[in-house]
Amino acid sequence: MRLHELRIGAFGPFGEAQTVDFDALSAAGLFLLHGPTGAGKTSVLDAVCYALYGAVPGARQSGQGQNLRSDHADPGLRTEVALTFTVAGRRLEITRQPPWERPKKRGTGTTLDKAQSWLRERDSATGAWKDLSRSHQEIGEEITQLLGMSREQFCQVVLLPQGDFARFLRADAEARGRLLGRLFDTQRFADVEKRLAERRRAAEMRVRENDQSLLAHAHRMQQAAGGAMPLPELAPGDPGLAETVLVAAAVARATVREQLTVAHCRLTAAESAHAGADHDLADVRELARLQGRFEQARQRAGALEERADAHREAEARMERARKAEAVAPALDLRDSADAEHRRAAADEARTRALLPRTDADAGAAGLAAAARRAAEELGGLESARRAEHRLTALVAERAGLDRQERADEDVLQEADAWLAGWEATRTGLQSRVDSAQEAATRAEQLAVRREPVRQRLAAARLRDQLAGDTDRAAQLALDRADRAQRAREHWLDLKEQRLNGIAAELAASLTDGEPCAVCGATEHPAPARKDAGHVDRAAEEQALAAYQHADEQRAEHDSALATVREALAAAGAEAGDTPTDRLAAEADELEREYARARRDASALHAAHEELRRAEQERERRLTDRQEAAVRAASRAARRDTLERERAVLEEELAEARGSAASVAARTAELELRAARLTDAADAARTAEETAQRLKDADARLADAAFRAGFDTPRDAAAALLDGTAHRELQRRLDAWQQEESQVRAVLAEADTVAAAAHPPADVAAAQARADAAARRLRDAASARDAAARRCTELDRLSAQATQGVRALAPLREEHDRVARLAALAAGTSADNERRMRLESYVLAARLEQVAAAATARLTRMSSGRYTLVHSDDRSGRGRSGLGLHVVDAWTGRERDTSTLSGGETFFASLALALGLADVVTDEAGGVRLDTLFIDEGFGSLDDQTLDEVLDVLDSLRERDRSVGIVSHVPDLRRRVHAQLEVVKGRSGSTLRQHGA
Numbered sequence: 001m002r003l004h005e006l007r008i009g010a011f012g013p014f015g016e017a018q019t020v021d022f023d024a025l026s027a028a029g030l031f032l033l034h035g036p037t038g039a040g041k042t043s044v045l046d047a048v049c050y051a052l053y054g055a056v057p058g059a060r061q062s063g064q065g066q067n068l069r070s071d072h073a074d075p076g077l078r079t080e081v082a083l084t085f086t087v088a089g090r091r092l093e094i095t096r097q098p099p100w101e102r103p104k105k106r107g108t109g110t111t112l113d114k115a116q117s118w119l120r121e122r123d124s125a126t127g128a129w130k131d132l133s134r135s136h137q138e139i140g141e142e143i144t145q146l147l148g149m150s151r152e153q154f155c156q157v158v159l160l161p162q163g164d165f166a167r168f169l170r171a172d173a174e175a176r177g178r179l180l181g182r183l184f185d186t187q188r189f190a191d192v193e194k195r196l197a198e199r200r201r202a203a204e205m206r207v208r209e210n211d212q213s214l215l216a217h218a219h220r221m222q223q224a225a226g227g228a229m230p231l232p233e234l235a236p237g238d239p240g241l242a243e244t245v246l247v248a249a250a251v252a253r254a255t256v257r258e259q260l261t262v263a264h265c266r267l268t269a270a271e272s273a274h275a276g277a278d279h280d281l282a283d284v285r286e287l288a289r290l291q292g293r294f295e296q297a298r299q300r301a302g303a304l305e306e307r308a309d310a311h312r313e314a315e316a317r318m319e320r321a322r323k324a325e326a327v328a329p330a331l332d333l334r335d336s337a338d339a340e341h342r343r344a345a346a347d348e349a350r351t352r353a354l355l356p357r358t359d360a361d362a363g364a365a366g367l368a369a370a371a372r373r374a375a376e377e378l379g380g381l382e383s384a385r386r387a388e389h390r391l392t393a394l395v396a397e398r399a400g401l402d403r404q405e406r407a408d409e410d411v412l413q414e415a416d417a418w419l420a421g422w423e424a425t426r427t428g429l430q431s432r433v434d435s436a437q438e439a440a441t442r443a444e445q446l447a448v449r450r451e452p453v454r455q456r457l458a459a460a461r462l463r464d465q466l467a468g469d470t471d472r473a474a475q476l477a478l479d480r481a482d483r484a485q486r487a488r489e490h491w492l493d494l495k496e497q498r499l500n501g502i503a504a505e506l507a508a509s510l511t512d513g514e515p516c517a518v519c520g521a522t523e524h525p526a527p528a529r530k531d532a533g534h535v536d537r538a539a540e541e542q543a544l545a546a547y548q549h550a551d552e553q554r555a556e557h558d559s560a561l562a563t564v565r566e567a568l569a570a571a572g573a574e575a576g577d578t579p580t581d582r583l584a585a586e587a588d589e590l591e592r593e594y595a596r597a598r599r600d601a602s603a604l605h606a607a608h609e610e611l612r613r614a615e616q617e618r619e620r621r622l623t624d625r626q627e628a629a630v631r632a633a634s635r636a637a638r639r640d641t642l643e644r645e646r647a648v649l650e651e652e653l654a655e656a657r658g659s660a661a662s663v664a665a666r667t668a669e670l671e672l673r674a675a676r677l678t679d680a681a682d683a684a685r686t687a688e689e690t691a692q693r694l695k696d697a698d699a700r701l702a703d704a705a706f707r708a709g710f711d712t713p714r715d716a717a718a719a720l721l722d723g724t725a726h727r728e729l730q731r732r733l734d735a736w737q738q739e740e741s742q743v744r745a746v747l748a749e750a751d752t753v754a755a756a757a758h759p760p761a762d763v764a765a766a767q768a769r770a771d772a773a774a775r776r777l778r779d780a781a782s783a784r785d786a787a788a789r790r791c792t793e794l795d796r797l798s799a800q801a802t803q804g805v806r807a808l809a810p811l812r813e814e815h816d817r818v819a820r821l822a823a824l825a826a827g828t829s830a831d832n833e834r835r836m837r838l839e840s841y842v843l844a845a846r847l848e849q850v851a852a853a854a855t856a857r858l859t860r861m862s863s864g865r866y867t868l869v870h871s872d873d874r875s876g877r878g879r880s881g882l883g884l885h886v887v888d889a890w891t892g893r894e895r896d897t898s899t900l901s902g903g904e905t906f907f908a909s910l911a912l913a914l915g916l917a918d919v920v921t922d923e924a925g926g927v928r929l930d931t932l933f934i935d936e937g938f939g940s941l942d943d944q945t946l947d948e949v950l951d952v953l954d955s956l957r958e959r960d961r962s963v964g965i966v967s968h969v970p971d972l973r974r975r976v977h978a979q980l981e982v983v984k985g986r987s988g989s990t991l992r993q994h995g996a
Contacts, residue, residue, distance in 0.1 A: 015072025015988030035982030072988030854915030
């Protein structure tokens with residue numbers, strides 16, 4: 001990323017618009033940003049960070065919004081920061097305007113304008129700028145994606161705050177871990193540790209669930225075996241659980257199979273006896289069936305003989321019906337013709353009854369002629385009917401004009417009354433709008449003040465809580481220190497006692513003829529003896545272990561106390577000395593004011609809408625009044641025209657009406673007369689035609705009855721049968737024939753006749769014998785089925801138990817493997833020699849890269865004397881930390897970074913900052929950082945060291961970088977020619993560029 005131009009206005013100490021040409025400053029590779037204390041050197045860097053991320057670095061984050069505005073700026077000049085830069089081959093311009101209170105355009109006082117942001121990109125082909133976004137969120141996501149780093153990482157690797165790296169250089173492992181974790185985003189490795197721990201617990205749960213399932217199978221097998229499977233008391237996790245269950249299952253299966261064999265033999269014998277009894281019962285039932293069949297056939301033959309006369313009468317009735325069917329078509333034709341003639345005669349009588357007496361006795365031809373004359377007269381009235389319709393329309397239109405006149409008079413009166421009170425209405429509504437607008441402005445101002453007050457109140461509450469935590473932590477640390485001191489004194493006492501009695505311990509290993517390890521003598525006339533209070537090596541080592549454990553606890557509580565004190569200091573710095581209850585009261589009062597302002601401001605939209613509707617209503621009233629006047633003039637002219645046309649139509653219709661009330665009435669009379677005459681003529685013709693067809697049908701019917709053998713058509717009609725009677729008679733005849741044939745067939749069967757000669761069969765006795773055999777068979781089958789079910793259930797449960805045992809082995813292997821991995825990642829495994837967590841291991845690798853990158857520059861700055869190395873020696877609680885040591889080439893020894901002098905600490909932290917910038921840049925995806933800033937710290941260097949540091953910074957140009965040094969050291973003005981000077985004045989600071 002390369003910076004090109006920065007424009008700031010009304011920002012920080014700069015009351016007027018200022019421009020920084022970074023292209024000119026960067027041409028020299030190294031440039032100086034200097035000025036007196038408080039002039040605003042750091043504000044230039046704040047402006048760069050605010051343009052990119054919408055926030056300023058570090059502890060100055062509270063200085064956002066209105067607090068970024070310059071106190072020296074003109075009230076009408078808005079605070080603005082614009083930055084032009086190139087990243088990933090794209091030239092972008094980002095402009096940010098924080099919220100500010102501007103003077104009202106009308107009236108007095110101020111109003112709050114919201115924050116705004118713009119992002120533009122220049123087209124490389126045309127050179128024109130095009131807008132990309134005006135959304136704060138979209139711009140923030142785009143910048144973070146292009147740079148590949150968050151605001152914290154940018155401030156750490158581009159602005160290079162030296163004070164932070166001096167603290168990082170001297171910090172303990174825990175503080176370094178927090179900073180490195182924030183820069184390199186190692187949360188995913190902590191998630192891996194958590195995931196492994198969760199998998200270990202899940203695997204342990206699966207193993208326990210498998211044991212419980214195996215025990216459940218064992219109890220179900222015991223129930224299925226019916227007491228043939230004794231099972232000892234077992235619990236999940238007991239050794240030999242699987243083998244015990246499998247052996248007990250095998251014994252139970254063998255026992256139940258023997259029971260199944262015995263039950264099967266009993267079932268075979270019962271089946272044989274049941275088959276014999278069933279065969280005997282079937283023979284007896286067949287004999288009884290044949291005897292009953294013969295008796296039923298005899299009874300049916302007697303019944304047929306009794307119904308013989310009725311059968312012969314039915315046959316004769318069926319024969320007459322078959323002859324009458326030949327006459328049926330002629331009968332149907334005659335009935336149809338008679339019905340049609342009756343309908344036509346009735347229709348003729350009805351239509352003639354509607355005619356006048358003069359026309360009622362005329363024939364069909366006379367009626368048709370009268371209908372034609374009525375139709376001709378009706379056609380002559382068509383013109384008169386149109387005239388009458390037009391007259392009706394004229395009357396309706398005149399009535400409409402009168403109604404419109406009355407409506408317009410009402411509109412005029414209502415409009416005049418409403419417009420008379422318009423000025424009072426408008427003044428009241430405008431007053432409501434202004435009040436709501438002022439409430440909205442006040443709500444926006446209060447909203448800006450709410451968040452800082454809330455943060456300060458939260459910090460005060462945390463301060464009060466941490467105050468108590470600090471006292472408790474201090475007391476615990478003091479107790480652990482006393483305990484560690486007592487353990488140390490106890491260990492030293494035991495060690496001294498052991499040294500005093502070491503002769504007895506050495507004498508225990510003496511052997512006659514073997515030389516003494518102390519004096520070399522082979523004779524041992526009086527070896528020392530152990531007394532009752534002798535202290536051996538085990539006792540001493542136990543005391544030493546107790547002391548080391550107590551010392552570790554002391555270190556942990558000291559670290560916890562330091563952490564609590566640091567948090568208390570941070571909370572106190574943010575909250576100040578104001579009591580919490582006072583801050584809470586201020587916050588509550590601010591919330592109440594904000595709620596009141598919001599409630600009053602909520603009426604703004606409604607007031608605007610009501611004013612807009614009132615103005616629209618006024619315009620509508622004025623328009624209605626004008627339109628009513630125009631319609632009045634038009635109505636007067638239309639009335640005259642309607643009156644003239646009405647007089648002409650009245651004269652024309654007087655002749656056409658005749659004696660009728662109107663032309664329409666005369667037309668209706670003629671239409672009715674013509675229709676009635678036409679209907680009567682048609683009915684008369686139809687009656688004549690149907691009378692002739694009836695006469696022809698009577699002749700054909702008489703001829704058909706004679707040919708069928710009937711004396712009269714009436715006899716033929718009486719012999720006819722309808723469909724239902726015919727089917728019923730035929731069914732009776734067919735049933736008689738079927739019954740007769742069946743009876744003859746049964747009486748002719750040889751086996752039936754033979755069975756009738758035997759004595760009556762005893763079915764009840766045979767059924768009793770068969771039932772007894774069936775009961776014995778069911779009992780044997782139930783016993784056999786129960787034994788088979790036990791065998792099947794035991795086989796199934798045994799197979800499931802075997803599968804469970806087989807599945808348990810890989811589950812145990814997986815549990816052991818996952819448990820080893822989880823312990824290794826958490827640093828609690830014996831295989832993890834340094835007891836280092838996975839996240840700490842990754843951070844240690846990153847710190848090693850940073851140390852290597854920093855050493856390349858530190859060696860040059862210190863004339864080859866110092867190098868930085870990473871140390872993974874164990875720290876508190878027995879785990880490896882993130883140590884950082886410096887190696888002094890003059891002494892050849894490695895020592896802690898806290899032993900460096902002030903100047904050495906500066907260039908060491910500078911080298912560390914540059915190294916960390918390189919590593920973080922590579923980690924962020926290789927985004928090239930062509931512009932860097934170094935903030936202060938050069939005043940602690942001598943001339944030679946300053947030259948070496950500047951040479952190292954100047955060497956960054958080899959990678960086409962430009963470095964800006966922020967300092968007020970006078971000597972740097974002579975050494976660095978490209979300069980950006982911040983000039984402080986009573987009316988605000990200004991910027992000047994020199995030597996670029």
